[in-house]
Amino acid sequence: MSKPALLFLSHRIPFPPNKGDKIRSFNMLKVLSQHFDIYLGSFVDDPYDWQFADKLEEYCQQVFLLNQNKLTCKVKGLSAFLMGKSISEQYYQSTKMQKWVDKTIQQQGISQAFIYSSVMAMFTSEHLDKLHQVVDFVDVDSDKWRQYAENKKGLAKWVYAREHRKLQRFENNVAAQSAHSLFVSDPEAALFKQQIGPEVHGRIQGMLNGVDTAFFDPDSNFEPLENEQVDVVFTGAMDYWANVDAVSWFVKFVWPLVRQRHPKAQFYVVGGNPTSDIKALNGNNGIVVTGRVKDVRPYIAQSLVTVAPLQIARGIQNKVLEALSMAKPVIATHMAIEGIDARSENIKITDDPEEFCEQVCQYLEAPQDAYENRLWIMENLKWTATLKGLPLLFRNS
Template structure:
């Protein structure tokens, strides 16, 4: 089939959740379909480099628009649309996309994430006869925003953020329902997300297309340089570090869990590895027990040599690629239940689950003291992703919607 895929970021290099999903879907679908790609470019993106041009027939790109904080505040007050629907909208980009669709009519338009939804909704508003529309819901966005609101509401220092989340939740609810009503099929990343989206749009055609992991790229038998310079226990979190659930989670771990581990003989050090560290993380930079690396060329060496991988998330939705990557590398994991939401795991088997700071610290300490048990957990995690989360198993699920 002839697919037109719309992505909010250029999918190569695949360095975080959205690009990892988009690149692997694109690579797998290109084996059996003709693909055109319309992608928004962040500063520094080089679309001519890497394998993407060889995977697609036509590549159309546009620069991500710049939005000042002043503009965002005005939109918060004056626009009925949520911030996510305004973030990547650009009239010139829409004109380029519309011209491409008119010149190269696809059989399927696949929308990767809610940030690209304005483009297909605008095309529908023109009265243009469109092909089947498939929405790849990277999250149940209203649910994710509502969870952020609930998490912020519990902390007085975050009440301003809670007010913002309350406004965005209401706007997202209306917008997400409109989008779901406009498309012909929806891919959800978990059963829980699928059920949420079905309640928002009864009768919606859905299927679960989980996140996956490249089992060859995340091979625990590979040779990786040990980049840690700390002689004690090295605990790792990876992710895009301007994403609020990630920021909130690592701050909670550093301030509530890590002190409990420091009171033991384990001599822990917490590594936060990921691009675009938010300014809220600056408070951690002077701590001797925390390292904030920023962007790194590859995360595999950090995962491979971590004594423990932690997922201390307090808000969010969907399924976490970071968990799949750590499992693929056979690392022991401690996660909140919300952090592991969407995965059919058993506590103590593929990973350990804990929600309070006290319990989280206790599960970390237990695995760090029992290296044999931690290694066995890592092996069970690797077997789990091999059985369920290779992209070769996942791509056909997306094709069911076509």
């Protein structure tokens, strides 16, 4: 028996689920595929991900993927200054994607669409009169640019402030034209409501991330690391500006204090595509930069503590959820823990470098089991529970 057709647009291929946005988009795709015939259109910005393209066929009726050259997209982004649009919009603009969307909607008689990341809504803008559209903003992207602007000076400050204004206007238009707008948490949804008129508020809601608790299980079957001393670990995509900034802050303000007390301590930075600045840290002062790894779990499992020292953030940090699910102590800034209601003796929250150091040193000196962290994840953030309401936002699901 055929299922209703659903257009699913994602700014990044939703497989493999190895970084924050792809973890969420993949799990949403998996849930929606149980109720709809999925027509997926997505960009591939990392050549590594092409090998997994056929994995999507299990969940989709049709898959359309476009290679995204980052340098070309940055050049396209510059045209935003001439067109009065946000850089983000122009970065993702694609004639090929637009033609595929137009053709697919017409040929398949599609009347419903799921948009993952607000920028992808540009491709359905000419079809809104016949589309029931649900958009997952995930977090308030425009607010990140406001935060960036606060930490810059001169031209960079002006550019980031402009992007905040332009992208906010675009986000508001998308939400006003959509049946439902989702955000990764209730606080994130509340923040968005502050920038848009009250007539739209009833169509805005939070929908939490989950965790694959069977995968991120300290007792699951994964290959342990050999001859590696992982005292402190940070995990995340290391070409993402907020992660780079977090590691840089930790290395500058916290780690030297830790090493004064524990000269042999090791800090592992685990994540793909590290920038040149992050690569340069490798081998210095007990810092190990791994680059992309086959499995992040051994690094979390063998660490004494996971750190999340984010200085700029929106939404929920999957790196924190995964560490909690692995029963690890977590030390996080207030930014990194936002939207996560878990509290225990082994979740420390501080923005002060000296206090951050003190907490790290306590775990180095007296390692702690944090199984209560995993129990909280099991009780509150399994994907089957957090996404159970997603199909109900559509017709005939």
